[in-house]
Amino acid sequence: KAGVTQTPRYLIKTRGQQVTLSCSPISGHRSVSWYQQTPGQGLQFLFEYFSETQRNKGNFPGRFSGRQFSNSRSEMNVSTLELGDSALYLCASSRGVEGAAGNTIYFGEGSWLTVV
Amino acid sequence: AQSVAQPEDQVNVAEGNPLTVKCTYSVSGNPYLFWYVQYPNRGLQFLLKYITGDNLVKGSYGFEAEFNKSQTSFHLKKPSALVSDSALYFCAVRDEVTGGGNKLTFGTGTQLKVEL
Numbered sequence: 001k002a003g004v005t006q007t008p009r010y011l012i013k014t015r016g017q018q019v020t021l022s023c024s025p026i027s028g029h030r031s032v033s034w035y036q037q038t039p040g041q042g043l044q045f046l047f048e049y050f051s052e053t054q055r056n057k058g059n060f061p062g063r064f065s066g067r068q069f070s071n072s073r074s075e076m077n078v079s080t081l082e083l084g085d086s087a088l089y090l091c092a093s094s095r096g097v098e099g100a101a102g103n104t105i106y107f108g109e110g111s112w113l114t115v116v
Numbered sequence: 117a118q119s120v121a122q123p124e125d126q127v128n129v130a131e132g133n134p135l136t137v138k139c140t141y142s143v144s145g146n147p148y149l150f151w152y153v154q155y156p157n158r159g160l161q162f163l164l165k166y167i168t169g170d171n172l173v174k175g176s177y178g179f180e181a182e183f184n185k186s187q188t189s190f191h192l193k194k195p196s197a198l199v200s201d202s203a204l205y206f207c208a209v210r211d212e213v214t215g216g217g218n219k220l221t222f223g224t225g226t227q228l229k230v231e232l
Contacts, residue, residue: 002161033119043206043222056217090159094218102148102167105210105218107160 002027004093018079021111025072025093031055032074033105034066035046037088046089049071049074076112086115118143120209122223129197129230137192137226139207148210149190150220151181155203163205166190177201195231204228 003068005024025032033048033056045058049068066076072093078085088110094103119142129135141147148167151162164175171183181192190207203228208220 006159033218033220035220042210042224043220045219045221048218050217056219058219092160092218092220102165103218104162104165105150105220106162107152109159112157 001079004091004106006089006091006108006111008111009109010112010114012116013081013099014116015081015083017081018077019081020075020077021089021113023074023076023091023093023108025074025091026106029093029095029106030072031103032068032072033090033092034074034076035090035092035107036060037090037110038086040110043090046076081115083115086113088112117225118209120207120221120223122205122207122226124226125224126227126229129228131134131199131230131232132196133148135194135197135201135228135230137207137228139192139223140188141188141190141207141209143209144184147188147190149181149183150208150210151175151179151190152206152208153203154225160206163192197228199230199232202230209213 007022031050034046036076037043048056051069052068068074090110092105094105121140150165151163163179166173166175166183174180179194204225206225207223
């Protein structure tokens with residue numbers, strides 16, 4: 001069974017531009033969450049989507065947004081890029097059934113974003 | 117708020133020796149604890165999780181973890197380390213009170229180095 005798939009794997013953007021990252025969860029998984037990983041801040045939660053609705057949100061500015069489609073695929077968008085947005089962006093998926101907090105969360109290989 | 121602490125930035129161990137990577141946690145509800153491993157330029161790979169039940173949890177690649185409620189710890193162990201185990205290890209917690217959401221709070225990571 002295919003794992004969590006993220007595209008693109010690597011990208012370089014200029015300050016002020018915007019970027020869209022894509023994530024396809026494991027088949028049957030309805031919860032998709034996004035994390036930012038940087039050397040200085042470590043792994044930080046961005047947001048989570050379940051059945052096309054944002055269920056949790058981390059402490060990031062409004063430039064960071066996301067959405068989920070009816071097939072559970074998700075995209076995240078960062079507008080007006082800053083140098084500090086350079087990071088590995090990880091997508092994770094889970095069955096996400098309400099009350100089943102023990103569901104395993106699986107991660108993709110990530111999208112490496114460099115802002116110059 | 118939930119939190120995870122990994123007190124060691126790096127752990128060095130000789131191949132064939134047992135290894136331990138430490139993790140302590142703080143949650144307001146029942147703890148759901150996870151260990152992930154990250155190889156260079158890769159995403160996070162799930163190793164094991166504690167939900168409830170036996171305090172000794174067995175996972176992938178010969179790893180296991182011991183849950184200790186009184187010490188609020190969830191240390192990762194392996195009886196005999198391999199050079200190929202060298203990687204970055206993350207402990208994470210999901211608090212039950214998040215209402216079914218899949219937000220993980222991660223520790224800062226521990227770099228494991230296994231030498232011949």
